[in-house]
Amino acid sequence: MLPPFQPDPKGPNGFFGLPSTWSHILNPFENGVLGRFEGEIPKQLDGTFYRIMVDPFYPLAPVNPVIEGDGNICALRICNGRVSLKTRYVNTERQRLERQASARLFGLYRNPFSHHPCVRAAVDSTESALPYAVDPDTLETLSYDPFASPSKTFSAHPKVDPFTNELVVFGYEAKGLGTPDIVVYVLDAVRAVREEQWLRAPWPAFIHDCAITPSFIVLVLWPYDASVEKMKAGGQHWTYNTSRPATFLVTPRRRGPNSPPPKGWAPEETHRTYHWDHTLLLHTAGSWEDPTTGAICFESSRMFYNVFPELGDPTETPFGDMHADYVRWTIDPSQPGGTVGEGLRMGYGEVKVSGRGALDEE
């Protein structure tokens, strides 16, 4: 394997001495990631791996977090020991407008007040808006909002229920910019919206991922606050808030006459909220229900720093102490929650992240 690429330290941005508006954070070589691997591809592998990323077509407006950009899909087709690649941008309305203008028209991540006046009413293309349908073979963009979603937003991480083949979806800021409204529903095998529920978050929070079990969905709230006033003043959509605890919003997957409320819940209770000390659960992993206790169990990464320095205190060192680990959460939904630690346990479970970054059995 090749050693990590070393940028030219003499340049103003390290780009071979040439100035650049591209963010350093987008350059994997500057973050110690090896760029090339060698070896044989097993002939038994046969299928397509899709990589879906944010990839800015035009350089970002300054002070944008790494999650801002355009949707890009990469299809890696693996067959008979060989790989072929196709990559396309999602042909969003936003990108069509920018390509027409040959310039970047959109400003800060999810701040419409920072966009060029000619595009302030245009749609976005991430979890801040609704999805596009894309042909899985050609990667051509087919349509916007193929599921006729009941809200204005669609999660970046919907989950497939392996027992029912449903797609479990949520959307936050679901009634518009800075609203605490959340929608939860499933898309069935014919793409019909079912089990639609509306909830209100304790604050307009960044809700990037969730965990599902046969009976529950757990929404994981990140410790960032949204402020429309700050957006109007040209600031960021989100502000990192160290006083926010890790927050888990739990709601039953199904309601109605055939789905009684969970044990100990009043019929009118829509959800319960559980808390842990301040931390950021970047993504979830496996999730299940304990068959003996009925507890909700799931695993996640846990970060002890602001992963988006642009959204934090500008006087603080970016990333600070980059401590992170991987943990297992256990929630007892029969407990009322509400205060830190009530009804919630955290542990390291049977697997842990080793110093080499691999998963080892304990």
Ligand SMILES: [Fe+2]
């Ligand atoms: Fe993600």
